[in-house]
Amino acid sequence: MTNGGGESGREHEQHNRMQRISSGDEFAKSIAKIAVVQVCEIVGFQTFQLSALETLSDVAVQYIHNIGKTAHLYANLAGRVECNVFDIIQGLEDLGVVQGFIGASDVDHCLASSGTVREIAQYVTETEHIPFAYSIPQFPVVKDRKLTPSFWQRGVETPGEHIPSWLPAFPESHTYAQSPISNERAIEPHTDMIEQEKQQRNVERSLYNLQRRLLCNGLEGPSVGPEDADKAKQARESNPFLATPLQYGETEVSHVALPAKLSSEATARNVVAENHVLNQSSLLETFAPAIEAVKSGSCESEEGRKEILLNRRPIVQFKVGTAKKSFGTTFHSSPHNKGFQKTDSWFERENEKDVKKRRAEKILKDSMENQEELAEL
Amino acid sequence: MNQNPTQNQNQQPSDGGKHDDDAALTDFLASLMDYTPTIPDELVEHYLAKSGFQCPDVRLIRLVAVATQKFVSEVATDALQQCKARQASVVKDKRDKQQKDKRLILTMEDLSRALREHGVNVKHQEYFADSPSTGMDPATREE
Structure with a gap:
């Protein structure tokens, strides 16, 4: 149809x-x-x-x-x-x-x-006998609902007299009863987290100290004894704000990042000069190859030291925060001696310029004053 | 409906007639076991269950199915008669125009008339758009 x-x-x-x-x-x-x-x-x-x-x-x-x-x-x-x-x-x-x-x-x-x-x-x-065109499944599909058996069907007595036996029975007690094990589990993840955080913090701190130790060791001058340095380091380890105040003359400073080779050079010189076996010897040992390389590479060590000392002064000033001008940029990409010499010359030039400027200003001022005086006269 | 006086008289008088009726009824119900009506059992079962009817006997469901089928076919037959009568009454010159419409169509108009006889009052909706051509149909249909 x-x-x-x-x-x-x-x-x-x-x-x-x-x-x-x-x-x-x-x-x-x-x-x-x-x-x-x-x-x-x-x-x-x-x-x-x-x-x-x-x-x-x-x-x-x-x-x-x-x-x-x-x-x-x-x-x-x-x-x-x-x-x-x-x-x-x-x-x-x-x-x-x-x-x-x-x-x-x-x-x-x-x-x-x-x-x-x-x-x-x-x-x-x-009438004609015409069956339905399609075969039909039984509908609507009704799921067999499995009802929870009552107390009476289970043959269990109700926990209280006020509960009639025809009501559905309680589920197994382990599904709702509170047990100590479950309580511990509830807390465990929390403590785990805290412990993990602690460990991580420890690792981070030790890494930070290691880094600082490296730097400090590198900048340690000959004037500072190994014991003093040790104390200072310990104090810093406990609290960075309790670090020993720096004397002007002292060169042991600053965890400002220095090029690794520069610092290692310095340490190498320290070792050569004083032959002190410091408590950071292990660190030195680790850097032994690098030190060796530096030793063999740098012929004019005396000049280099001077340059580095020159470089160090501005760093100290920067750290203390005095108003004096600092030319020091401690971040050098080229650790070779040539580079140092270049920077050195640059410093000198700057100094020369400054002096010239001051002189020029003085002359100007003087001349102005003189003019005024002349006018008054 | 065509009344049959002889059957009516047969029903009453004797006990033997009643036994015959019982036997006829059981035979008829038994014959329904082999008969698969056009209206499927599942459909009838579904709607009977919806109305609160409870019976596991397939024969009774078949009986309802057959009764429904009979009802529907009666209505359809009446509608068909209406349709044929309407087509016959069309004036001859217009019949050529309607040649394509000559097929026997179960329309709302015929159906509502047929259903009215069976006690079902179906009002044909005046502006019910059955198809795109609905709008122009009434002019030709009116005759």
Whole structure:
């Protein structure tokens, strides 16, 4: 059977399906539609209007519903829960009253010989026997709900007299009882976190100290004894703000990052000059290859030292924060002696420039004053 | 409906007739076991369950299915008669125009008339757009 509504019929259907997806009874309704279409085809219709089909299938569904309702009503009237044939026949007769049926006029007729049933039997024999086009699964699918057994079903006594035995039993006690193990577990992750943080902090601190030690060791001048340096380091380790205040003359300073080679050079010189075995000997050992390389590389060590001392002074000033000008930029990318010499020359030039400037200013001032004096005179 | 006086008379008089009726009923119900109605059992079961009907007997569900099928087919037959009558009444010169419409179509108009006879009052919606051609249909249909 085709849709007589025109070419747009199929689109209509799809559209409707899209719209009413949420109705929930879509499956049953579409099955009812198919069944009704099949019946109409048997009767002799070739096509249909969609609205007519929907109306007719709705009416058919309502018809089934009404039969069920009246049958249920009559069963309940007779004091039964389950319906039997006679309830249904009674319901069918009720629904057929509008149309009329054989024997309807007889009030006391026997239901077994009802005219409606006779008509139905006749219809069954007369019409074509066309089963439904598709095989349908049982619907709606109802999941078997597994109810929790009651106290009575489990054979367990209720924990209190106030709880009747027909209520669902409590779940296993281990699912809700508080146990010490669970408490420990609740706390554990927290302490773990704290411990981890502590460890991390320790590692970071030791790394930081190591770095600083390296730097300090590198800048240690010959004037500072190993014991003093040790103390200072310990103090710094405990608290960086308790670091020993620096004397102007002292050269041991500053954890400002220096080029690694520069510092190692200095340490090497220290070792050469004083032959002190410091408590940082292990560090020195680790740098031994580098030191060796420096030793072999630097021929004019005396000059280099001077340069480095020159460099050091500005660093100290920077650290203390005095207002004196500092030319020191401690970050050198080129650790070779040539580079140092270059910087040195640059420093000297700067100094020379400064001196020249001052002189020029003085001369200017003097001349101005002189002019004023001259004017007054 | 065509009343059959002889059947009515047969029902009452004797006990033997009643036994025959019982036997006929049980036979009919038994025959429903082999008969698969066009309206599927599952659909009927679903809607009966919705209405509160409780019965494990498949024969009763089949009975309801057959009854429903009979009802639907009666309505459809009436609608078909309406349709045929309408097509026959069309004036001859207009019939050529409607040649393509000669197919038997289940329309809302015929259906509502058929349903009215069965006690279902379906009002045909005047401006219900069934298809793109709905707007021009009534002019030709009115006759």
